[in-house]
Amino acid sequence: MTGIVNPVLPGCHPDPSVCRVGEDYYLVTSSFGYHPGLPLHRSRDLRTWELVGHVLEGDSWLDLDGLALSDGIWAPTIRWHAGTFVVVVTVAKNRSGATSYVTRATDPAGPWSPPLVLDAAGIDPDLFVDDDGRAWLSAARDSTTSGRGPGEIWMRELDLERLELVGPEHVLWHGAVAGAWIEAPHVYRKDGRYLLIGAEGGTGRDHAVTAATADVVTGPYRTDPRSPLLTHRHLGEGESLVQCVGHADLVESASGELWALVLGTRPLAGHHTLGRETFLVPARWDERGPVLAPGVGRVEGVADGAPRAGGRPPAWISLRGPVAGRVEPDDGAPDAVAVTLAPSPVSLRERGVPAFLGVRQDAHEFALSGRIDTTDLARRSVALVALQDEAAHVVVRVRSCADGPVVEAVQTLAGATRVLAGLPLTEEKVDLGIRSDGYRYELLAAPVRAAADRSVADAEPDWQVLAAVPHHELSSEVSDSFVGVVLGVVVEGAAGGPPATVTRVRYGTWDGPDTSTRLATTPAREATDVGQV
Known part of the structure; x- marks a missing residue:
């Protein structure tokens, strides 16, 4: 694991799928209800990734x-064939697969074609192109075979010209673990054999990578007796910095080295708030198939303690669709950005498109x-928010009262x-803050005192802690969610009202601007539909 610092893609980036084109690797991850969907990253070394x-x-x-x-965008697969990138993905509703789609592009940065619906039941679609050029789509669904299951992996040929499924359907495998649902094929x-990788045990603490092999692509597939090939479920809570390991995709380097990208979590005191993240695991082939984390059998390269924010510029996202807003450099604070949003009456508690922009x-x-x-x-109400989902979030907000x-x-x-606490304001400006040591979220405010001396006006805020919330109340375990916390700005108000701007927005450590993550900026977006606006 020399030179690997895990996770290689921190924050809510689960269900990794990867392909290689020349010297470049391309990685997509699930995006659920976030917009834009399916972030696509590129790397030359599998360790450092840039959003393209x-x-x-x-x-x-x-x-x-x-x-x-x-719900929303679940578990994509990305592959490259004959000069074209192809992605297959499922849109989920009510925690189950609703519709699967296929889209393609010649440039990974886009534009991508409008997705076409596939006649594919279930979730987690996979695309495999065989040596003869025939393409095969696999997915996971509830078992259709009496006495087998509860889940199964099925396969059907995909016509890459017409982008539609053709020919008969084949049931490939019901998994390695009795009573466990198989997914993520x-x-x-x-070497002339076909390998089917899957995930079993759910996406929680029992998650595991399992495998099966066949002599023909359509099966029958035989369970690899070494399954699980990788899991942390046997390590026990508190004995590993990483839990929930599974959902693997394999990729070979140009020189033939084998690697796996998997999802995992970094819980503190039994709860995780960052969501499921992407981890890199070395692998190799032997005569029986892939060996993941050879000689070790676990994900390594994760630092002890609570890793601090900083590094790559995060991507700004909205919820369920585009919003009328922009993120741009703040002329009054070179290390910060200004976030401007047109107000919306849609609240964070609703399943619409609120006036929100945030980062994972x-x-x-x-x-x-x-x-x-x-x-x-x-x-209007203008706020900073730590958002787990529509049913669990904390905000520190400013609003008008009588x-x-x-x-x-x-x-x-x-x-x-x-409302946990309140503070009347007499000052014309106020700094708001949310900070965490990993075990609690503090909601803070610091009225900005008027000062002719700019050095006083720009001094570090005199923060007052209004309230503190234990981290487990924003965890995926308590919320029963598939996502991690997103941090951002939200503006609630009547439709058509003037936009609000939050200036000096910084995200990073609490030690000052020199150690903050430099936030990326985005061009203005004009919303065509923002819920009830």
């Missing part, structure tokens, strides 16, 4: 309005801060919302 675009945005976007955040060919929380310890002008509220502006700490948990 999204598969689903613009003409290729799929409508997610009305869905829970843990990926098919490979090595990618470290346990972090700080998010921003400045709000209290003289320009115009019957006696003037107030700053409030508010929590929504299990769908119920309550």
Whole structure:
């Protein structure tokens, strides 16, 4: 594991799928109810990744309005064939597969073609192109075979010219573990044999990578007796910094080295808030098939303690669709950005498109801060938020009341919302903040005192802790969610109202701007549909 620092893609980036074109690797991950969908990263070494675009945005976007955040875009597979990238993916509703799609592009940065519907039941579609050029789509669904299951992997040929399924259907495998649902199939060919990789045990602590082999692509497949090829379920809670390991995809380097990308979590005190992340695992072939983490049998390269925020610029995302907003450099604070959003009456508790822009929380310890002008509220609520999903989030907000502006700490948990604390404001500006040591989220405010001396006006805020919420209340375990926390800005107000701007937005450590992550900027987006606006 020399030179590998895991996770290689921190924050909510689960269900990794990877392919190689020349010296470059391309990786896509699930995006659930986030917009844009299916972030696509590129790397030369599998260790450091840069975001080059999204598969689903613009003409290729799929409508997610009305869905829970843990529904939406699930478990893609990316492959490259004959000069074209192809992605297959499922849109899930009510925690099950609803519709599968295929899209393609000659440039991974886009544009991607408008997705076409596939007649494919289930979730987690895979695409395998054999040596003869024939393409095969596999997916996971409930078992259709009496006495076998509860799940099964099925396969059908995909016509790459017409992008439609043809020919008969083949049931390949019901998994290695009795009573466990099989999912996340990926098919490979090595030395004339076919290998089917799957995931079993659910995507929680019992998650595992299992495998089967066949002499013919359509089966029958025989369980690899070494299954599970990789799991952390036997290590015990607290005995490993990484849990929930599974959902593997394999890739060979140009020199023939074998690697696996898997998902995993980094819980603290039994709960994780970062979501499922992408980890890199060395592998090799032997006469029986792939060996994952040879000689070790576990994911390594994860530092002890609570890793701190910093490093790559995060991508800004909205919820379920595009919003009228922009992120741009802040002229008054070179190390920060300004976030501008047109107000929307859609709240974070609803399954619409609120006026929200945020970044994935990618470290346990972090700080998010921003400045709000209290003289320009115009019957709007402007807030910073740590969002798990529509039923679990905390905000520190500024809003107008009869006696003037107030700053409030508010929590929504299990769908119920309550104000934790409030502070009346007399100043024209206020700094808001959310920070965490990994074990709790603190909601903070610091009124900005008027000062003629710019050095005083730009001094470090005098933060007041309004409230603190234990981290497990925003965890995936308590929320029963598939996503991690997203940190951002939200503006609630009447449709058509003037936009609100939060200035001096910084995300990073709490030690000052020199150690903050430099936030990426985005061009203005004009919303064509923002829910109830």
